Amino acid sequence: MTVIEARGLRKTFGATVALDGIDLHIEEGRILGLIGPNGAGKTTALNAILGLTPYQGELRVLGRDPWTERDQLMRDVCFIADVAVLPRWIRVSQALEYVAGVHPRFDRAKAEGFLAKTNIRLGNKVRELSKGMVAQLHLALVMAIDARLLVLDEPTLGLDILYRKQFYDSLLNDYFDRTRTIVVTTHQVEEIQNVLTDVMFINRGRIVLNCSMEEVESRYLEVMVHPEQLTAARALKPIYERQSIGRSILLFDLKSDLKLDRVDRHQLAALGEVRTPGIADLFVAVLENKPGNQAAQPQGAVR
Amino acid sequence: MNTQSNPMPESRDSQINDSQGIAPASMSATRPFYWSVRRELWENRSIYIAPLAIAGAMLLGFLFVLFHLPHTMRTFSSLHPAQQRDALAEPYDFAAGLVMGAAFLVSIFYSLECLYGERRDRSILFWKSMPVSDLTTVLAKVSIPLLVLPVLAFVITMATQFIMLLLSSVVLLASGLSVAPLWTQLQLHQTLLILLYHLVTAHMLWYAPFYAWMLLVSAWARRAPFLWAIVPPLAIGVFEKVAFHSTYFVDLLTDRFSGGSDAMDSMTGNFPFHPGMHLDPGAFLTAPGLWFGLIVAAALLAAAARLRRYQGPI
Numbered sequence: 123m124t125v126i127e128a129r130g131l132r133k134t135f136g137a138t139v140a141l142d143g144i145d146l147h148i149e150e151g152r153i154l155g156l157i158g159p160n161g162a163g164k165t166t167a168l169n170a171i172l173g174l175t176p177y178q179g180e181l182r183v184l185g186r187d188p189w190t191e192r193d194q195l196m197r198d199v200c201f202i203a204d205v206a207v208l209p210r211w212i213r214v215s216q217a218l219e220y221v222a223g224v225h226p227r228f229d230r231a232k233a234e235g236f237l238a239k240t241n242i243r244l245g246n247k248v249r250e251l252s253k254g255m256v257a258q259l260h261l262a263l264v265m266a267i268d269a270r271l272l273v274l275d276e277p278t279l280g281l282d283i284l285y286r287k288q289f290y291d292s293l294l295n296d297y298f299d300r301t302r303t304i305v306v307t308t309h310q311v312e313e314i315q316n317v318l319t320d321v322m323f324i325n326r327g328r329i330v331l332n333c334s335m336e337e338v339e340s341r342y343l344e345v346m347v348h349p350e351q352l353t354a355a356r357a358l359k360p361i362y363e364r365q366s367i368g369r370s371i372l373l374f375d376l377k378s379d380l381k382l383d384r385v386d387r388h389q390l391a392a393l394g395e396v397r398t399p400g401i402a403d404l405f406v407a408v409l410e411n412k413p414g415n416q417a418a419q420p421q422g423a424v425r
Numbered sequence: 426m427n428t429q430s431n432p433m434p435e436s437r438d439s440q441i442n443d444s445q446g447i448a449p450a451s452m453s454a455t456r457p458f459y460w461s462v463r464r465e466l467w468e469n470r471s472i473y474i475a476p477l478a479i480a481g482a483m484l485l486g487f488l489f490v491l492f493h494l495p496h497t498m499r500t501f502s503s504l505h506p507a508q509q510r511d512a513l514a515e516p517y518d519f520a521a522g523l524v525m526g527a528a529f530l531v532s533i534f535y536s537l538e539c540l541y542g543e544r545r546d547r548s549i550l551f552w553k554s555m556p557v558s559d560l561t562t563v564l565a566k567v568s569i570p571l572l573v574l575p576v577l578a579f580v581i582t583m584a585t586q587f588i589m590l591l592l593s594s595v596v597l598l599a600s601g602l603s604v605a606p607l608w609t610q611l612q613l614h615q616t617l618l619i620l621l622y623h624l625v626t627a628h629m630l631w632y633a634p635f636y637a638w639m640l641l642v643s644a645w646a647r648r649a650p651f652l653w654a655i656v657p658p659l660a661i662g663v664f665e666k667v668a669f670h671s672t673y674f675v676d677l678l679t680d681r682f683s684g685g686s687d688a689m690d691s692m693t694g695n696f697p698f699h700p701g702m703h704l705d706p707g708a709f710l711t712a713p714g715l716w717f718g719l720i721v722a723a724a725l726l727a728a729a730a731r732l733r734r735y736q737g738p739i
Binding site: 169172173174175176189192193194195196197200201202203204206207208209210211212213216219220221223224225226260 | 456457459460461463464467468543546547548549550551553554555556557558559561734735737738
């Protein structure tokens with residue numbers, strides 16, 4: 123079942139193009155990481171999906187037009203747009219009461235169960251909580267909603283590593299199942315790469331790479347090359363090369379159509395230590411390799 | 426929905442059933458409205474604290490009036506009958522006027538703040554993540570100055586005046602005086618009815634376009650909504666005066682605001698209230714100005730709801 127379907131999604135702010143006609147096709151049960159530099163268009167894309175901003179092009183979320191049907195869409199979609207959007211004056215108990223009052227799919231007992239595992243008390247006001255606790259509270263509210271799509275835009279920005287890890291752990295253990303879909307953006311890419319099923323790189327309003335994590339594993343290889351093999355390795359046309367602790371690390375795209383003779387794993391294994399690249403390194407490689415335009419969309423869409 | 430903790434296959438089935446069952450967990454349409462109003466009262470406690478505080482101060486001050494009350498009552502019969510009621514009723518009218526004034530002030534500040542504040546503190550992103558439409562939100566917010574505050578003002582005034590009457594009676598009885606003149610002269614039930622009539626006609630219906638305008642400004646302004654609410658109408662008035670030497674626009678606003686004319690007094694029952702006041706609900710309901718104002722208010726509110734859809738944090 124398709125959760126998000128977009129064709130030619132475009133958004134401009136004056137002369138600035140935030141989204142340059144992107145296509146999206148996101149299926150149920152995926153955890154998609156939307157990765158891109160600041161100003162790449164991630165938040166704009168999410169805002170369009172959430173009905174927070176008007177757009178050009180076609181967009182359907184769970185079969186609805188988000189811009190005109192936001193209130194109905196929000197029965198099935200949850201989002202945490204930022205760390206600090208919970209009103210500071212509200213008490214935890216009031217937040218629970220309010221959400222229970224307006225949201226038909228909110229399970230209050232479940233939210234209280236999540237909160238019981240934290241140091242947050244029902245009598246606390248949001249302004250009395252630390253940043254990390256506010257994030258815990260928001261997550262508890264959201265996880266207790268039986269939604270089909272959860273959108274997280276930098277949900278852990280400014281939190282310390284313990285809270286960040288806890289955040290994604292509870293998301294995976296207590297929330298995610300194969301019928302839910304999660305779209306997440308974050309700058310701490312390494313921390314979520316094990317969580318993701320799919321990854322999408324976005325730059326200057328365009329999709330630069332869009333594939334599943336299995337594809338990333340089967341397609342990209344990083345080789346820490348022995349110094350004496352460097353020339354041979356470079357001859358195989360890596361898409362990116364960087365230095366780390368005096369060693370050269372070369373990143374190869376096994377399916378690149380630019381290569382005449384295909385590189386295979388055995389060949390690379392002979393050159394040095396082979397491993398799957400981190401998403402962050404892959405991101406830098408793909409972005410520097412394909413500057414701006416000429417979007418490479420190998421599989422066309424996320425499966 | 427407790428499918429989360431169940432083992433996989435079963436939970437999957439029920440999830441799928443749920444997602445296809447087109448049962449968007451039905452909820453009556455008034456529930457989001459009700460909780461949106463509740464949430465306004467949580468956030469803006471001044472809505473009830475301000476009129477209550479004024480009423481409290483009034484009661485404290487009234488203790489000094491009580492001190493002189495036995496003396497007033499002893500010289501009561503020497504007064505001209507027309508002055509008798511005034512001598513007694515003054516603090517009661519004063520209390521009603523103060524509470525109403527406090528509620529009105531709160532209405533103004535609330536209306537200018539409500540749709541602006543949620544954008545400034547970014548909480549609009551949280552409110553918009555809930556299945557509550559922009560129209561429901563705007564209607565819930567405008568119901569505070571239009572419904573909640575007038576009702577509160579009435580209830581608080583009624584309670585205050587009742588306490589005043591009770592205290593007076595106790596003091597009089599303790600001084601061995603009769604309470605009869607007090608009760609017959611005041612006729613609180615009558616002035617309270619007029620107060621209620623005035624709140625409904627003037628504060629709810631006649632002032633509706635003012636509140637709607639303030640809500641629109643509050644949904645639109647990126648800063649200083651107070652100035653934005655006042656300066657443009659003022660500028661139009663000045664422009665009209667300078668360019669055409671006329672004051673239609675300013676007159677329109679002042680008429681709307683003050684009621685002004687005698688006709689208006691009998692239509693909305695202007696302050697101060699007298700038991701025998703002439704009220705003319707028929708004239709009020711058939712006044713074109715009423716309906717014109719309500720249409721303007723509805724248009725301004727619709728614009729505010731539409732504007733909120735485009736707005737994010739500032």
